[in-house]
Amino acid sequence: xxxxxxxxxxxxxxxxxxxxxxxxxxxxxxxxxxxxxxxxxxxxxxxxxxxxxxxxxxxxxxxxxxxxxxxxxxxxxxxxxxxxxxxxxxxxxxxxxxxxxxxxxxxxxxxxxxxxxxxxxxxxxxxxxxxxxxxxxxxxxxxxxxxxxxxxxxxxxxxxxxxxxxxxxxxxxxxxxxxxxxxxxxxxxxxxxxxxxxxxxxxxxxxxxxxxxxxxxxxxxxxxxxxxxxxxxxxxxxxxxxxxxxxxxxxxxxxxxxxxxx
Amino acid sequence: xxxxxxxxxxxxxxxxxxxxxxxxxxxxxxxxxxxxxxxxxxxxxxxxxxxxxxxxxxxxxxxxxxxxxxxxxxxxxxxxxxxxxxxxxxxxxxxxxxxxxxxxxxxxxxxxxxxxxxxxxxxxxxxxxxxxxxxxxxxxxxxxxxxxxxxxxxxxxxxxxxxxxxxxxxxxxxxxxxxxxxxxxxxxxxxxxxxxxxxxxxxxxxxxxxxxxxxxxxxxxxxxxxxxxxxxxxxxxxxxxxxxxxxxxxxxxxxxxxxxxxxxxxxxxxxxxxxxxxxxxxxxxxxxxxxxxxxxxxxxxxxxxxxxxxxxxxxxxxxxxxxxxxxxxxxxxxxxxxxxxxxxxxxxxxxxxxxxxxxxxxxxxxxxxxxxxxxxxxxxx
Ligand SMILES: Cc1cc2nc3c(=O)[nH]c(=O)nc-3n(C[C@H](O)[C@H](O)[C@H](O)COP(=O)(O)OP(=O)(O)OC[C@H]3O[C@@H](n4cnc5c(N)ncnc54)[C@H](O)[C@@H]3O)c2cc1C
Ligand SMILES: Cc1cc2nc3c(=O)[nH]c(=O)nc-3n(C[C@H](O)[C@H](O)[C@H](O)COP(=O)(O)OP(=O)(O)OC[C@H]3O[C@@H](n4cnc5c(N)ncnc54)[C@H](O)[C@@H]3O)c2cc1C
Numbered sequence: 001x002x003x004x005x006x007x008x009x010x011x012x013x014x015x016x017x018x019x020x021x022x023x024x025x026x027x028x029x030x031x032x033x034x035x036x037x038x039x040x041x042x043x044x045x046x047x048x049x050x051x052x053x054x055x056x057x058x059x060x061x062x063x064x065x066x067x068x069x070x071x072x073x074x075x076x077x078x079x080x081x082x083x084x085x086x087x088x089x090x091x092x093x094x095x096x097x098x099x100x101x102x103x104x105x106x107x108x109x110x111x112x113x114x115x116x117x118x119x120x121x122x123x124x125x126x127x128x129x130x131x132x133x134x135x136x137x138x139x140x141x142x143x144x145x146x147x148x149x150x151x152x153x154x155x156x157x158x159x160x161x162x163x164x165x166x167x168x169x170x171x172x173x174x175x176x177x178x179x180x181x182x183x184x185x186x187x188x189x190x191x192x193x194x195x196x197x198x199x200x201x202x203x204x205x206x207x208x209x210x211x212x213x214x215x216x217x218x219x220x221x222x223x224x225x226x227x228x229x230x231x232x233x234x235x236x237x238x239x240x241x242x243x244x245x246x247x248x249x250x251x252x253x254x255x256x257x258x259x260x261x262x
Numbered sequence: 263x264x265x266x267x268x269x270x271x272x273x274x275x276x277x278x279x280x281x282x283x284x285x286x287x288x289x290x291x292x293x294x295x296x297x298x299x300x301x302x303x304x305x306x307x308x309x310x311x312x313x314x315x316x317x318x319x320x321x322x323x324x325x326x327x328x329x330x331x332x333x334x335x336x337x338x339x340x341x342x343x344x345x346x347x348x349x350x351x352x353x354x355x356x357x358x359x360x361x362x363x364x365x366x367x368x369x370x371x372x373x374x375x376x377x378x379x380x381x382x383x384x385x386x387x388x389x390x391x392x393x394x395x396x397x398x399x400x401x402x403x404x405x406x407x408x409x410x411x412x413x414x415x416x417x418x419x420x421x422x423x424x425x426x427x428x429x430x431x432x433x434x435x436x437x438x439x440x441x442x443x444x445x446x447x448x449x450x451x452x453x454x455x456x457x458x459x460x461x462x463x464x465x466x467x468x469x470x471x472x473x474x475x476x477x478x479x480x481x482x483x484x485x486x487x488x489x490x491x492x493x494x495x496x497x498x499x500x501x502x503x504x505x506x507x508x509x510x511x512x513x514x515x516x517x518x519x520x521x522x523x524x525x526x527x528x529x530x531x532x533x534x535x536x537x538x539x540x541x542x543x544x545x546x547x548x549x550x551x552x553x554x555x556x557x558x559x560x561x562x563x564x565x566x567x568x569x570x571x572x573x574x575x576x577x578x579x580x581x582x583x584x585x586x587x588x589x590x591x592x593x594x595x596x597x598x599x600x601x602x603x604x605x606x607x608x609x610x611x612x613x614x615x616x617x618x619x620x621x622x623x624x625x626x627x628x629x630x631x632x633x634x635x636x637x638x639x640x641x642x643x
Contacts, residue, residue, distance in 0.1 A: 193277065
């Protein structure tokens with residue numbers, strides 16, 4: 001079995017996010033890191049392998065600028081056997097559909113039995129790449145998976161749905177996006193960190209994997225960001241000091257009642 | 263000039279940062295309060311390769327450079343100094359002499375268990391009458407029938423008396439005659455008859471780290487326990503202290519940064535006179551000053567590490583870095599307590615522990631006054 005993990009380089013969680021008003025894109029300067037959800041995807045792949053399923057290879061795949069190589073280094077330090085970097089100026093400004101198409105072209109070439117990815121990226125947060133990729137690859141797809149068992153060419157997955165859990169069986173090959181409840185990713189050991197650059201890394205341009213130029217990049221994207229606004233400031237809450245508990249309860253009930261919350 | 267870290271350095275720094283936040287932070291207060299040695303954390307750090315960062319892979323080390331080591335020490339200290347000093351003393355004081363001067367046999371005996379963190383190493387230089395004047399060693403080792411017979415005492419030795427302490431490298435006068443001229447280093451395994459680690463000190467800070475007085479009473483070790491050449495002891499410990507200063511300086515930066523992290527977070531939360539205290543100019547000035555000083559000191563520490571990695575002389579930079587970071591840590595933790603007001607004086611807030619942990623950084627591994635001596639000497643005075 002061959003597992004491909006989609007991984008994305010995102011601004012570090014500690015960095016205050018800023019939108020560039022000119023380009024209407026996320027300002028991606030400053031510290032970057034591997035998208036935290038994707039570390040869960042790699043850990044899930046490792047656990048399939050360590051759980052005894054015959055996994056020949058775990059391959060980390062990213063699309064992104066030069067700096068995205070760092071995300072791949074982290075991915076192989078976390079256990080992937082090798083990595084693939086899709087990088088090309090023509091891909092800049094791709095929207096979700098274009099990104100998913102481009103990633104699918106890389107995956108076609110790899111022809112994995114299982115594609116794992118994080119359910120959401122820390123920056124774009126579209127939650128959709130998995131679905132787009134699966135559509136192009138004509139593979140079944142599950143989202144928000146928090147438990148996964150591999151046996152006999154099938155996966156039994158538990159999905160975190162809004163009001164409970166679904167247990168779903170899916171035939172391989174498949175595309176699975178994982179939630180962060182699926183596992184606790186390991187820390188990369190220093191040995192793995194020092195060995196990361198020794199693992200094979202293939203770099204592809206758009207043409208190398210047969211990406212049609214008019215389907216990617218800003219011009220190949222059929223969505224355009226018109227306006228970006230920060231979320232509205234939250235109003236300061238009201239603090240009710242608890243001097244007399246009966247009175248406090250009364251006040252809270254009145255407050256909730258005024259807002260038709262009870 | 264290249265200010266970028268390599269991919270490996272960044273990845274290690276981020277990993278240790280993550281580890282410190284997730285594994286160390288939740289237990290730091292309790293370890294400090296109960297003065298409990300962090301066995302579990304040491305074992306986890308060992309698994310991750312953090313107990314042997316700068317040693318060659320063939321001896322179980324990480325094969326990383328001094329800067330990587332400094333980054334790891336910095337990130338640990340940002341969360342907890344006791345855990346950081348346990349790792350740092352083990353690495354740059356305990357294991358380093360064996361790595362630098364050990365025979366193949368000594369290295370095979372010790373390095374794998376030390377670099378993996380399954381055993382800890384200590385370095386016993388300081389004595390009751392030999393602190394800043396570390397060459398005034400009164401401990402005597404006499405060669406008798408193919409064995410060194412050691413008599414004397416050591417003071418304040420980190421990592422010497424834990425359940426997993428493996429050995430201590432001590433300086434001893436090995437000269438004939440009055441036995442005062444010639445100093446050599448000897449490896450003494452824990453459990454050797456005649457070698458006793460006393461009760462741990464009651465310290466101001468670093469409560470979860472292990473610091474003890476040692477006594478040697480007709481303690482016998484084989485002649486092969488000599489580390490490096492007989493009579494090289496003075497030169498050797500000077501070299502160890504030079505390198506050790508980079509680690510202690512990284513602790514200073516890490517502790518100051520940790521204090522600033524806490525101060526900023528608290529200042530944004532705490533309200534007075536109808537607004538967050540972070541909006542007051544007086545608080546902002548403290549935060550701004552500290553952040554500027556921390557960044558400047560950090561660069562100096564990294565430079566000392568890079569000089570060492572390049573094989574350049576680094577004695578001056580390392581002493582400068584140690585001098586300014588120790589003072590910075592003391593000031594930063596004090597300001598962080600100040601920004602916390604009364605809560606900063608209460609142990610539930612990490613800055614309270616940080617404040618107690620800071621002071622040793624102007625004392626240990628060479629006091630500020632000793633750093634000034636080293637610096638002035640380097641400048642030709
Ligand atoms: C307002 C806004 C501005 C944007 N500006 C930019 C910009 O300037 N530059 C830019 O590059 N993008 C930008 N994007 C991101 C881009 O349009 C999409 O968000 C992106 O193509 C993928 O969507 P996502 O990250 O939201 O994926 P999600 O569907 O949230 O991600 C799910 C998973 O898909 C995988 N994945 C996602 N992207 C990649 C990738 N590139 N390589 C490998 N795996 C991946 C990861 O495993 C991830 O966990 C912007 C998005 C928005 C909303
Ligand atoms: C928690 C802790 C852990 C330690 N761990 C270790 C360890 O693992 N291994 C080890 O060997 N040691 C260790 N030490 C010892 C430490 O390195 C010494 O305490 C330190 O070097 C100072 O020596 P001293 O205490 O004897 O002070 P002294 O040398 O007595 O100094 C007293 C004061 O006099 C000043 N002074 C001394 N000489 C001069 C001079 N010539 N000019 C100007 N001022 C001077 C000093 O700066 C200081 O202010 C540790 C100490 C502590 C507290």
